[in-house]
Amino acid sequence: MPRRIKRAAIVSSVLILLVAVCAVALTYTVRSSSTSSSEADKDLPVLKIGVTDNDPYVYTDIAGDYAGIDIDIAREACKRAGIKPQFIDISWNDRDRLLKNGEIDCLWCDYSPCYREDEYCWTEPYLTLTVSVATKKTSGIKSLAYLDGSKTVAVIAGSVSERRLLAGDLEISSDVHIKSYGSAELCKAALVKGYVDCWMADVQSLDCLVAQYPGLYRVFADNVMTVDLGVAFKDGYEGEYVKDLNTVLFEMDRDDTIERIVGKYKAGATTDRQGAES
DSSP states (O other), X not given: OOHHHHHHHHHHHHHHHHHHHHHHHHHHHHHHHHHHHHHHHHTSOEEEEXXXXXXXXXXXXXXXXXXXXXXXXXXXXXXXXXXEEEEEEOOGGGHHHHHHTTSOSEEOSSOOOTTTTTTEEEOOOOEEEEEEEEEEGGGOOOSGGGOSTTOEEEEETTSHHHHHHHHTOSSSOTTOEEEEESSHHHHHHHHHTTSOSEEEEEHHHHHHHHHHSTXXXXXXXXXXXXXXXXXXXXXXXXXXXXXXXXXXXXXXXXXTHHHHHHHHTSTTSOOOBOOOOO
């Protein structure tokens, strides 16, 4: 064999051997890191979080994983507090029973202490929402002043919007018809199918509707109210989770983490939804 060819063969063999060694080392490092992370997670206390589909706060993405504003905030807060979040899909009507019997630890799903201050043990508010009304552009309804006894408004059952409408403490005719649905998706479907004239909800949810159906819907320029969101534990809760979450949620507000998370879900910012408490 010529010396040049022999030398090239030796160099090639050495290179192949080095690549193989690097690949094995990299694989071991990745597996070792993954295993260590998995082992560490096993030792973390688990927070069982009750959620229900409510785009853009909670929904499943195209991969079938939980996503949304509240999901991202909860994940980051739990990470900082040394807690492992476990999201549990629940029927919203069963929320209090599940809390009481311990199947879930808390409710973290676009939920407000407004009108419920004494019903749960709450964290401090972590987000303030603006509530308005959406309607079809062809409806002729341009503001709250147009809502009278001939109009029907969709709201989520048990929401702050429903309670305030029923209490008559909003600047809307007391004759307006109120149609309550079990979720934001059902409210949206009712408006799209023409079962109702309007949908009252937080602006984030309404903006998603407008983005989903370009040119068909408008959101009122005059807002109805603002609503604070909190994490709800059962009444009489005496554990450390509320205190721990208050600490990290305050930090997340101070370092603008919550603002950045909300910004990710502005209408049009994401397109992988399957898709409010307010």
